[in-house]
Amino acid sequence: MHYTLIPVTPFAQNCTLLTCPVTRETAVVDPGGEVERIVAALEQDGLRPVAILLTHGHLDHVGGAPELAARLGLPIRGPHPDDAFWLQALPQQAQMFGLPQQPGFEPDQWLHQGDALQVGEQRLEVLHCPGHTPGHLVFHHQASRLAQVGDVLFRGGIGRTDFPRGDHAALLASIHDRLLPLGDDVTFIPGHGPAGKLGEERLTNPFLRR
Template identity: 55%
Template sequence: MQASLSLEIVPVTAFGQNCSILWSPATRHAVVVDPGGDVSRIMAFITEKDLTVEAIWLTHGHLDHAGGADALRRELTARQEQAVPVIGPERADEPLLSSIPQQAALFGLTGLESVRPDRFVTHGETLEALGHHFEVRHVPGHTPGHVVFYDPAARFAFVGDTLFRGGVGRTDFPYGDHDQLVAAIRAQLLPLGDDVTILPGHGPATTIGAERTGNPYLA
């Protein structure tokens, strides 16, 4: 992580999902990645640091990553008195984003909302935020429209539920595909370079190099 940016991980939902708040200490501008729930906890940090959120980014459409996005958008828009857009993932995850209460009910959870992004992203495009450029990479298999946000200058990526320390994302869903996920990790993540830090949706950060050599799913 370059000194020009700061990062806070806020664990949210019963799944302990890593909601990431990335901000510039110089400008106090921020982006929020995967606000799955516990919006009051996210807002408390934003308020404490007096941050202005430019956008909310979603890696994919699962409840624990997107279930708080609509509520956070409303609260931030009211606080900042200007619209705060929800951006991503790829459009293939739209059915998941529109059925979050149904997903939550399967786990006995309430208070999570469906969300319609202000726009979906596509593989290969670049998002500009906080004076940095983030490449959007499509890494399907966990969900059809899952994306990763990669900053080549700062050498880190928000990878959602694609690659973890010692593991990969679940694929035991009707729309999951383990072979597709591993192939996409090999094609879209491993070439980034061994020094790149990956920030997953659950658990600790790791590096591409550590997973290339030590992850049993990539052996």
């Protein structure tokens, strides 16, 4: 599976295009904003968007999802239903950051641990990885050794847990029990910043030392 990163919003959030190289069908992961840039990238590369996938309910990851879904006729899938309160709190999130009013919404499909999604000929596995938020998801493509991990893990860091219903112990358990077992050679795409390898984080990330 091919991927393209489009950092959007003042938070430089990684909107990720996950593309089947055979069919060019594409999942748009976490379109946090700047919908025009996302649409332009899809059109420039001749991609065929089929769905919007959300890792979690924070504004910088979901802010552009309703507009993009309406514009391109796409279903919104994810996050896990434990993040429903974050999606309903989007007006308060926008107000807190001084951003334009953002109405709450509900996705077309909630996702759960063990679900699978098809993008063209590619299969994405859904992992529920709570901690940063209670309903945070990771999208794993086993064949290409790739995982979109949102704000669970970063190069040299981990996700914040000081937001409502954040849980530091749960976050570490998600990383150790569900992410690291995917394999040291897996490339992870974080919600912000550059991609990395799980094996490198296992050895060097100061938050993961037991």
